[in-house]
Amino acid sequence: MNARDLETVYETLAEQLDAVAAGKRDLFLAKLVLLLAHDLGDAKRIQTRIAEAADHLDV
Template identity: 40%
Template sequence: MSAMPFEDFETAYETLATAIDTAGTERETLFLTRLALVLGHELGDITAFRKAIKTALEGLEYDVHS
């Protein structure tokens, strides 16, 4: 699997931001969960899916004990 070209990455970011705004604050989490599952299904590779989740968590400030 290859990385998305930078130009497409920028477009993906803008598309995602617009979709999150469209979903609204109350449904943002539901939308992002559904999106992740749809993309995971399209990817068809649980190892890559888990790696993507780990990468997305990197750098986030969170307390694993809460």
């Protein structure tokens, strides 16, 4: 995925997050992660990415 594709994905995600009711955003993100994890099909890699996503959330 190149930088342009990544930007497009980010914009799509941002727009969808804005469209989802605030109380449903956590559920939306959990469902999205599970769908993408299914597509990726590599449990260890997914677990690594989950840990990476949790790093430095204060920044």
